[in-house]
Amino acid sequence: MNAPPDFSGAATPRERLVVIGNGMAGCRAIEEIIERDPDRFDVVIFGAEPRVNYNRIMLSPVLAGEKTFDEIVINGPEWYKDNGIMLVSGDPVVHVDRQAQQVVARSGRVESYDRLLIATGSDPFVIPVAGHDLPGVVTFRDLDDVEKMLSAADAGGSAIVIGGGLLGLEAAHGLSLRGMQVTVLHLMPSLMERQLDEAAGWLLKTELERRGQTILTGADTEAMIENDGHVAGVRLKDGREIPADIVVMAVGIRPNIALAKSAGLEVGRGIVVDDHMVTSDPAILSVGECVEHRGACYGLVAPLWEMCRALADGLVADPTGYAGSVTSTKLKVSGIDLFSAGDFSGGDDCEDIVMRDASRGVYKRVIVKDGKLVGAVLYGDTSDGNWYFDLLKRGEDVSDIREALIFGQAFASGGALADPDAAVAALSDDAEICGCNGVSKGQVVGCIAGGAHSVDAVRSTCKASASCGSCTNLVEALLTISLGEDAVESGPKTLCKCTSFTHDDVRRLILEKSLKAIPEVMHELHWTTPDGCSSCRPALNYYLLCAWPGEYKDDEKSRFVNERLHANIQKDGTYSVVPRMWGGITNPTELRAIADVTEKYNARMVKVTGGQRLDIFGIRKEDLPAVWADLNAAGMVSGHAYGKSLRTVKTCVGSEWCRFGTQDSTGLGVKLEQMSWGSWMPHKFKMAVSGCPRNCAEATIKDFGVVCVDSGYELHIGGNGGIHVRATDLLCKVETEQEAMETCAAFIQLYREDAHYLERTAPWLERKGLEWIKAQLFDDPESVPTLAARFRCSQSFMQEDPWAKRAAGERADLHSHLAEIRPLKLETAS
Amino acid sequence: MIGEWLDIGPTGQIEPGTARTLPVEGGEEIAVFHTMRGEFYALVNKCPHKQGPLSQGIVHGDSVSCPLHNWRISLKSGQALGEDKGCTPTIPLRVDAERIYLLRSAVVPGEAAGNLPALTPAVAA
Numbered sequence: 001m002n003a004p005p006d007f008s009g010a011a012t013p014r015e016r017l018v019v020i021g022n023g024m025a026g027c028r029a030i031e032e033i034i035e036r037d038p039d040r041f042d043v044v045i046f047g048a049e050p051r052v053n054y055n056r057i058m059l060s061p062v063l064a065g066e067k068t069f070d071e072i073v074i075n076g077p078e079w080y081k082d083n084g085i086m087l088v089s090g091d092p093v094v095h096v097d098r099q100a101q102q103v104v105a106r107s108g109r110v111e112s113y114d115r116l117l118i119a120t121g122s123d124p125f126v127i128p129v130a131g132h133d134l135p136g137v138v139t140f141r142d143l144d145d146v147e148k149m150l151s152a153a154d155a156g157g158s159a160i161v162i163g164g165g166l167l168g169l170e171a172a173h174g175l176s177l178r179g180m181q182v183t184v185l186h187l188m189p190s191l192m193e194r195q196l197d198e199a200a201g202w203l204l205k206t207e208l209e210r211r212g213q214t215i216l217t218g219a220d221t222e223a224m225i226e227n228d229g230h231v232a233g234v235r236l237k238d239g240r241e242i243p244a245d246i247v248v249m250a251v252g253i254r255p256n257i258a259l260a261k262s263a264g265l266e267v268g269r270g271i272v273v274d275d276h277m278v279t280s281d282p283a284i285l286s287v288g289e290c291v292e293h294r295g296a297c298y299g300l301v302a303p304l305w306e307m308c309r310a311l312a313d314g315l316v317a318d319p320t321g322y323a324g325s326v327t328s329t330k331l332k333v334s335g336i337d338l339f340s341a342g343d344f345s346g347g348d349d350c351e352d353i354v355m356r357d358a359s360r361g362v363y364k365r366v367i368v369k370d371g372k373l374v375g376a377v378l379y380g381d382t383s384d385g386n387w388y389f390d391l392l393k394r395g396e397d398v399s400d401i402r403e404a405l406i407f408g409q410a411f412a413s414g415g416a417l418a419d420p421d422a423a424v425a426a427l428s429d430d431a432e433i434c435g436c437n438g439v440s441k442g443q444v445v446g447c448i449a450g451g452a453h454s455v456d457a458v459r460s461t462c463k464a465s466a467s468c469g470s471c472t473n474l475v476e477a478l479l480t481i482s483l484g485e486d487a488v489e490s491g492p493k494t495l496c497k498c499t500s501f502t503h504d505d506v507r508r509l510i511l512e513k514s515l516k517a518i519p520e521v522m523h524e525l526h527w528t529t530p531d532g533c534s535s536c537r538p539a540l541n542y543y544l545l546c547a548w549p550g551e552y553k554d555d556e557k558s559r560f561v562n563e564r565l566h567a568n569i570q571k572d573g574t575y576s577v578v579p580r581m582w583g584g585i586t587n588p589t590e591l592r593a594i595a596d597v598t599e600k601y602n603a604r605m606v607k608v609t610g611g612q613r614l615d616i617f618g619i620r621k622e623d624l625p626a627v628w629a630d631l632n633a634a635g636m637v638s639g640h641a642y643g644k645s646l647r648t649v650k651t652c653v654g655s656e657w658c659r660f661g662t663q664d665s666t667g668l669g670v671k672l673e674q675m676s677w678g679s680w681m682p683h684k685f686k687m688a689v690s691g692c693p694r695n696c697a698e699a700t701i702k703d704f705g706v707v708c709v710d711s712g713y714e715l716h717i718g719g720n721g722g723i724h725v726r727a728t729d730l731l732c733k734v735e736t737e738q739e740a741m742e743t744c745a746a747f748i749q750l751y752r753e754d755a756h757y758l759e760r761t762a763p764w765l766e767r768k769g770l771e772w773i774k775a776q777l778f779d780d781p782e783s784v785p786t787l788a789a790r791f792r793c794s795q796s797f798m799q800e801d802p803w804a805k806r807a808a809g810e811r812a813d814l815h816s817h818l819a820e821i822r823p824l825k826l827e828t829a830s
Numbered sequence: 831m832i833g834e835w836l837d838i839g840p841t842g843q844i845e846p847g848t849a850r851t852l853p854v855e856g857g858e859e860i861a862v863f864h865t866m867r868g869e870f871y872a873l874v875n876k877c878p879h880k881q882g883p884l885s886q887g888i889v890h891g892d893s894v895s896c897p898l899h900n901w902r903i904s905l906k907s908g909q910a911l912g913e914d915k916g917c918t919p920t921i922p923l924r925v926d927a928e929r930i931y932l933l934r935s936a937v938v939p940g941e942a943a944g945n946l947p948a949l950t951p952a953v954a955a
Contacts, residue, residue: 125927187842187928193868198846220842254927269926352891531847531866534888534895534902557847561886561897569897573883621886813850818862819838821937822855 014042018103018113020093020259022047024056025288025304026119027075032312034083040316043085044111046103049142050090052076056142057301060332063146063174096263098281115283115315118260118271122253122289122299127162131224132249136231140171140250149248153178157245160184160234162221164191166331168250169208173333175248176213183242184208185219185234187251195329195340197530199356200363200379202519207336207361216242253299255290270297275321276314277307287311293324300327328389330382339385342375342392343367350374355406356526363523364406365530371399384408424477433478434464434471444475448482455479455500456491465500467509469526472500496535498527503539503756510547518544518555532558539757542644545680546752549794556811562642565814566802567624575624576617578641579631580677583651583669583689584612593634597627610721611648611686613639625815628803637801640677644758646748647686649673650698654691654708663708665691668737672706672744678798679748679791682755682764687744700728703751703761704744709733713740717747717773718765726762729770732778743777746787749794750776835924835931838862841870842928849885849894851875854937860921861885862930863905865892871905872923872932878903878916 017033019026022045030043047053058072080087088105095104102112124139126132138148152159153175161172164186176182184191190201191208205215216236225233225241233243255270266272266280270292277285277293287307289299298304303325310322328341350369356362362380366373366388372395376388387409391398398405429442439462447462458475459466465475479488492502499506506525515521518540522532532540537558544552556564567575579594594614598606604618619627628638641647649672652658654665669689676687688699689706698721699705705716705728712735716728731747734740750773755764765773777783806815844850844864852860852872861875861884869892875885882898892905902911908918922933 188868189846190866190868193846198866218845252927529891531890533890534900537888537890557845558888560888565886569883569886571880571882571898573881573886813843813845814848816850818843818850818852820853820855821836821857821860 015040015114016112017041017043017115017117018111019043019045019117019119020096020103021045021117021119021121021288021290022049022053022087022089023119023121023288024053024074024301025121025308026117027053028305029117029119029287029308029311030083030085031075032308033316036312037316038083041115043083044113045080045085045087046091046093046105046111047087047089048092049144051143052080052087052089054143057332059140059143059146060170060174062143063140063149063171064177065174069143093259096259096284098263098284101283113283115285117311118279118284118286118290119288120256120259120290123256124249125252125254126249127221127251129221129223131226131231134224134226134231135229136245137224137247137249140167140248141253149175149246150178152246153180155245156180158183158243159246159248160242160244161248161250162234163250163252164188164215164217165194165250165252166192166329168248169204170332171248171250172208172213175246176211180246181212181214183214183216183244185221185236185242186215186217187220189217191215191217192331192340195377196338196379197365197377198519199365199523199527199530200338200340200377202517202523203361203363203379204331204336204338253289255292255297257290260286260290268292268295275310275323276319277311277322278314285311285315293322296324298325298327300329302327326389326393328385330385337378337380337382339378339382339388340376341385341389342373352529353402353406354526354528354530356523358524358526366405368398368402368405371397371402373398373405421477421480424474425481433474434467437463437467439464441478444478445482448479453479453483453487454489454491456502457489466505469500472526495539496533498522498529498532498536499525501525506540507543507547507753510543516544516548516552518558542680542682542757546794550797556814563644565621565624566628566638566642566806567619567621568642570617572618574618574620576615576641577619577624577627577631578609578613578615578639579636580639580673581613581636582673583649583666585651585666585670586614589634590636593631593636597630600630601627609641609648611641612650613641613648615641621815622817625806625809625812629807632801632804632807637677638803643680644683645678645680645685646673646676647684649676650686650688650702652689652691652696654689658691660694661691661708662710663691663713663737665689665697665706665708668706668708668713668740669697671737671741675741675745675795676748676791678800679752679795680798681748681752682757683760685748685751685761701725702728704747706740706744711735713737715740715743715747718761718770720760720762722760724762729765731770731774742784742788745791746777746784747773749787749791752791752794834934836934836937838930838932840929841925844870844930847889849887849889851883851885857938858919860932860937862923862932863889863894865889865905867892869905870923870925870930872921873903873905873908874919874921876918877901878908878910878918879914884918 053075055072055074061067091105091107093103094106102110104110124141138145158181159175160183161168162185164184172182172184190198191204220237222235222237224231225235231247235241257267257271260271261267271286271290273279273286273291273293277287279286288304306325307322313320331338350367353366355364365377367375373391378385427441431441433439433441433444443462444464452458452461455475458464465472495503495506521540541555541558561569567577601623603616607615609615649669651666651669655661685703687704688697688702690697690699691708699707700716701719701721707714714733715731717731719728720726846864847866849861849863859875861873863871875883877884877896879901882896884894886897887894893902895902901914908920910916921936924931
């Protein structure tokens, strides 16, 4: 018996599949289709670029000189030939006629289709600033762009890359390797902020700067600078001008949806497709960076492959459907290991596990939610990136290995070793626990046996974990193993939950390690949270400000609202404003200005404060700069009633008016206030000067009080009129006004350098003891002048009126709304 | 651009780690937050505790500490965190091509929902 002849191939003519886009997505889709059913379609591919299909993500290595174009070609001419595919390159499709099922190319060429695949990818986003179309301004998208950059690099000179994202940094790296001086301009304050958290962004920036690139963050481009019809540089909105021979715009991509939109297909940000990559027209499919699937658009390569598989399955095999992609990122810059995947934005139901190893330059952060890994950021050591990514995609429960997760696959998968205590117990006695101080496990155990029963005691006896703190968890584990969990003593309170260090440790290490920025402190001291909390941020900001006067740049976002807006927030969200009145003395001009401001801005109340100043209540944040301008015009500056800073110097009228007065107490009060205003402190700081022991200025409940007597000045410290009333202790008696001021300056500086943030002088004095303070100031005759000189040095940077700067327009964003929303009534034309 | 979403301007207007405000005529003022990690969130600018302006708090992680009594509010859910109980309404937000969009229907108060809300640029203070 003969089998019936198979005529199917001849009986049904092949369907015609037209592909718009000869890029990675279009060609991969065809490969997937051919693999499943090589005879189903006659394929025509239209490409806008006049060349065969190449691996676009490898353009960076081509730019960097690590690869040639031939090496990144995916499908050469023979692939098209072997598979009977007609390639129309350099002739883009300009029109789709869905009715007639035809496409029209720029040359006028018409092709009919049974199925149409749109794979137009994305276009680089060009910031529409003046001069964006000048010669020398290029994007980084295709080989033409790379060739333009290479010819610019041949001539040497300097380049600007706008955009500190993945693409921008790869472009910058390539140009830098080609010998150009590269400046990266990034709008956001942190590089690659979509993939990296602040900590990893800071490490990356430091490394790129070390390699000679200039990285300007918070740089907002205003316009291109032109010279002889060619770009000559970039001008920023802050007025800075940076010269360059070539400007690369790499700020982002936009799905290319123009053709689909004009054809009437449903589009959002991208071309809307279902799980089988079918558009709103069943005859038309779409894949790649041009599509929007379940509200998401993708700009990375891995989702492309998944989409192409789903497309081919749906078209010629058993439909599987595309369910969206979890993406991961690796920066292709040689020598920099960086990995990010999933969602690292955290959340209340998420748990952050952070490990920092400053000496190796390693930062790792994994995010766990509902027992599952949902995100990971790795810098410096990405060897476990794939393992984390795999855990993430599989959505497996990681609760059992949670404790060991951050140490990586080798550790977490080690069965019994998944218990970190067991892992530490298994270490040999010679194993190094603390790399900074070279302390072995045997030494730590010996030190615990010798009576050190807390982390702090271990730190002070054998120095383990006393420097960078990255081995604190190992020391804790050794304490638990040696003593049992209940016998481990807790040490002094840490600065906050983000660190194992105390206030004193942090202050000491900032100086020892020369740490000069908040992210740097958090990295070097192994903070367990990515960007701290509302307790540690203001504390670190103060400690850095105190440690590096004139050098540290104040971080306003780490300040409480009052210090950020230079006014006191009230329960209704309005602010109160206290202008400075030196020593409590005022005059008609000042009083008139205060009266005028009160009426002009509808302030609801003016009140005399406990510190002898006038407080204007009910000012809106939008009006603050104008209020300050008016007060400045009358000669008044900020009263700092809002700050952890010198508040007021209260005075009595003293020998000038009072029949009991022994010295010029008002005069001394004014001088003290002029010396110390504007200084930031651990907490608020109040002073007073009384002209005689009757003490009308209440100097004995102030942080620093002066009581004048016939023979000189009694100096008192550590008083407080708050919840716990505390009378001052007598510090010393001096004979001259000059000595009183010098001692005051030295005392303030000692407090500034030693107290914990948010510790008033009263509890500080009780913690340290009056004798300690006296010893610090008076044991060495050089102490007072040295401390006073440091205070004056710091003051030389601090005594600038913050109100005047705001009144002149600085940080207008803090005082203005983004915009206002009003319901719009629709008006019909009559 | 897209009818359902209201364009409230470029992302660069809000420094990471801070928030800015958006008053709504006839509705609740909105606070738009930009976290240090680059995420954007929009919430009614009121703490569930004593209605403190959340926009003025310190932003850390994806939470904000209220400037009045230091309640910590989740930017994602609007829920008070820790021991405190309460919730601030959130407004759906998305970012596209470096611009911020709010869900129009969540911005406009109920009775005015028939009218299209319009955006007026704020006059710089």
